[in-house]
Amino acid sequence: MVASFVWTAEEAKYLKAVLRWQDAPSSDDDATATRPREPRRRPPPPPQATIQLSSQNRRQPQEKEDHPPSGELRVLVLGAKGAGKSSLLSRVRPLSHLSPPICSLSYTDLKFSQGTFPPATQPTTATTTSPSGESHSGSCRHPIFLLPSTTGDSKKKKYIIHALEFPSNQSSSNPLLEQALAITEAAVVVYDTASADSFRLAKGVVEFILEHFNPLTPSPNNSANRRVYPVVLVGNKFDNDKEREVSEDEGREAAGKMGVRCMMEVSARTGEGVQGVFETIGAEVLAAKRATTTAREVGREMVQGGGYEKAGNRPQLVRQGGSAGGSNKKGGLLRRMFWGRKLHTRQGVA
Numbered sequence: 001m002v003a004s005f006v007w008t009a010e011e012a013k014y015l016k017a018v019l020r021w022q023d024a025p026s027s028d029d030d031a032t033a034t035r036p037r038e039p040r041r042r043p044p045p046p047p048q049a050t051i052q053l054s055s056q057n058r059r060q061p062q063e064k065e066d067h068p069p070s071g072e073l074r075v076l077v078l079g080a081k082g083a084g085k086s087s088l089l090s091r092v093r094p095l096s097h098l099s100p101p102i103c104s105l106s107y108t109d110l111k112f113s114q115g116t117f118p119p120a121t122q123p124t125t126a127t128t129t130s131p132s133g134e135s136h137s138g139s140c141r142h143p144i145f146l147l148p149s150t151t152g153d154s155k156k157k158k159y160i161i162h163a164l165e166f167p168s169n170q171s172s173s174n175p176l177l178e179q180a181l182a183i184t185e186a187a188v189v190v191y192d193t194a195s196a197d198s199f200r201l202a203k204g205v206v207e208f209i210l211e212h213f214n215p216l217t218p219s220p221n222n223s224a225n226r227r228v229y230p231v232v233l234v235g236n237k238f239d240n241d242k243e244r245e246v247s248e249d250e251g252r253e254a255a256g257k258m259g260v261r262c263m264m265e266v267s268a269r270t271g272e273g274v275q276g277v278f279e280t281i282g283a284e285v286l287a288a289k290r291a292t293t294t295a296r297e298v299g300r301e302m303v304q305g306g307g308y309e310k311a312g313n314r315p316q317l318v319r320q321g322g323s324a325g326g327s328n329k330k331g332g333l334l335r336r337m338f339w340g341r342k343l344h345t346r347q348g349v350a
């Protein structure tokens with residue numbers, strides 16, 4: 001019997017974007033530090049989609065811009081159908097002066113190039129074609145400036161965030177989601193504040209992600225994923241207060257319980273908070289990279305200095321001469337280095 005795959009337009013667009021991401025090498029050391037070392041097997045190409053990996057879609061070594069970016073970050077945007085993922089991304093102004101685009105997003109399309117809220121959005125399942133004839137992948141790139149406190153440097157630095165929208169109809173498909181997690185460095189999980197269902201789905205997705213990357217529960221499935229993968233939980237449409245089903249407190253409480261330290265309410269319609277989402281996720285990725293690097297260095301020193309103690313069947317890190325790095329308490333060095341910070345909300349830090 002011959003197995004056959006039927007891809008929806010939404011899945012085809014997602015896969016096209018993924019293939020283009022994989023095709024475009026990154027020059028950024030930071031960004032590559034947390035990527036999987038082994039090249040991942042590519043998914044089978046969608047039969048009906050024409051995948052063009054031409055040089056036109058690859059990033060040029062020298063991009064024309066005043067301030068060259070210090071790095072590039074890859075972020076997954078996911079959530080329930082209609083939560084506002086596309087609207088959030090359409091609010092983000094792409095780098096129209098950079099050419100060519102890294103993904104299949106066309107900057108000639110007004111919806112993206114002006115960074116405005118689209119009057120009426122089509123679901124991502126519908127294929128939208130720009131005047132140039134190129135279909136949207138649901139991806140965009142967004143420059144952010146991060147302050148010294150978040151970059152760990154003395155200078156303000158510019159980073160480019162590549163955001164990839166995950167098809168909502170695949171949010172419960174573990175293999176596809178795992179693949180998306182493997183090629184990205186953080187996730188923005190969006191729910192609609194006027195939909196308790198979308199909130200439930202967002203919580204499920206966050207739990208899946210955290211479990212997938214949990215350094216404390218190595219398993220055949222996640223032993224290669226011991227890196228910190230930041231998540232920002234975003235309640236969209238807070239302008240629509242009349243129909244609100246999820247309060248900001250509920251969102252914050254759920255984030256706290258799940259160990260997600262950044263929760264924000266935004267409105268893609270008014271634009272409020274959208275820039276903050278990308279600044280926050282950028283800062284989170286950089287903090288995660290620093291924590292991962294430091295934890296690896298400390299781990300190496302521990303191995304060389306024999307600073308391990310046995311806990312159960314696997315070795316655990318212990319801090320020399322201290323108690324905070326204790327081994328068999330719930331937590332772990334990497335996790336504590338990263339997760340000990342405060343929760344961000346629309347009003348500020350809680």
Ligand SMILES: Nc1nc2c(ncn2[C@@H]2O[C@H](COP(=O)(O)OP(=O)(O)OP(=O)(O)O)[C@@H](O)[C@H]2O)c(=O)[nH]1
Pocket residue numbers: 079080081082083084085086087088118119120121122123124125167168236237238239240266267268269270
């Ligand atoms: N009031 C309000 N409506 C919004 C906001 N953001 C999006 N919407 C509306 O919500 C609907 C769905 O938005 P989309 O951006 O298409 O949602 P999506 O998550 O990309 O949906 P799929 O692609 O189908 O998964 C559209 O009708 C938008 O106009 C917002 O901040 N406030």
